[in-house]
Amino acid sequence: MSDNKFISLKQLADEIGFNASSIKKTVVRRGFTPFQLEEGSNKPFYLKSKDADIFKQKIIDENKNRIKVKKTHTIISGVYFVSVPSFKGVDRFKIGWSNDVYERLSTYRTIIPDLKIIAIWQTSYSWCEKAALKCAEQLGKRVHQELFEFRNTEIAYAELDSLFMKMGIKTLIP
Numbered sequence: 001m002s003d004n005k006f007i008s009l010k011q012l013a014d015e016i017g018f019n020a021s022s023i024k025k026t027v028v029r030r031g032f033t034p035f036q037l038e039e040g041s042n043k044p045f046y047l048k049s050k051d052a053d054i055f056k057q058k059i060i061d062e063n064k065n066r067i068k069v070k071k072t073h074t075i076i077s078g079v080y081f082v083s084v085p086s087f088k089g090v091d092r093f094k095i096g097w098s099n100d101v102y103e104r105l106s107t108y109r110t111i112i113p114d115l116k117i118i119a120i121w122q123t124s125y126s127w128c129e130k131a132a133l134k135c136a137e138q139l140g141k142r143v144h145q146e147l148f149e150f151r152n153t154e155i156a157y158a159e160l161d162s163l164f165m166k167m168g169i170k171t172l173i174p
Contacts, residue, residue, distance in 0.1 A: 006046040009034055016059055018113050025087050026114060030058050062114065075100045077124045078172070079132050081160060082108070083116040084147065093118070093148045093156070095136055097129030118157055120172040121164040128167070135163050 013023035024045055027034055032055055034045035047055065077099040084092045098104035101120055108115050121128070133146065139159055140150035150156040161171055 005049040006037070007049055007052040009045045009047065012047065012052055012055070016056055019110065022111065022113065027055060028087065029085050029114070030055055076102060076120070076122055076172070078120050078122040079128050079164070080105060080117065080121075081119040081132075081157065083118055083153075084112055085114055090149065091153070092143055093136075093140075093150060093153070094146050095129065095132050095148065095160075096146050097123075097126050099124075099126075117173055118153070119161065121161075121169045122172050123164075123167075123169050128164070128169070131163060131167075132160055135160055 009023045009027060010020045012018075012027075013020040018026060024034055027047065032047055032051050034047055036043045036045055077097075078101050079095065079097050080101050082094050082105065084094050086092050094108075096104070105115070105117065121132075136142070136148050136150075136156065139156045140148045142148055148156075164171070
């Protein structure tokens, strides 16, 4: 492809299987600056073809390094700890409980395709989520109901894992 060709973000989203409504945020998070050929609130955004190719390769590389969540026939309930990249490039972390963790995370991935699973603690007790949220409040800043920012993610994970280990709950992931 030539440097003077452009690819629309919608076309880019279609090519890599992302939602067109979230592709701009995903592109910006990866350090690219989309632009409009014409000004206007409803005008499409584009990337240079060269940048689009680099972006697609980044997504391929990230997918190779992502922890694969395989849907099994067994429904697993538990507390999950996931990384949610924000529009400003700061990682935020969501802690929640679901009676079907893999289905919940699959639903989140339709909105946030670059969501990363840090840990899942298998438990059928929904109150464990409240314990994890209370622990997380001591470790970082609560941004929203179940969304946190931590100065040190490794320490936050270690503390949460320790909490669950004290309750006899082991980590499924990693």
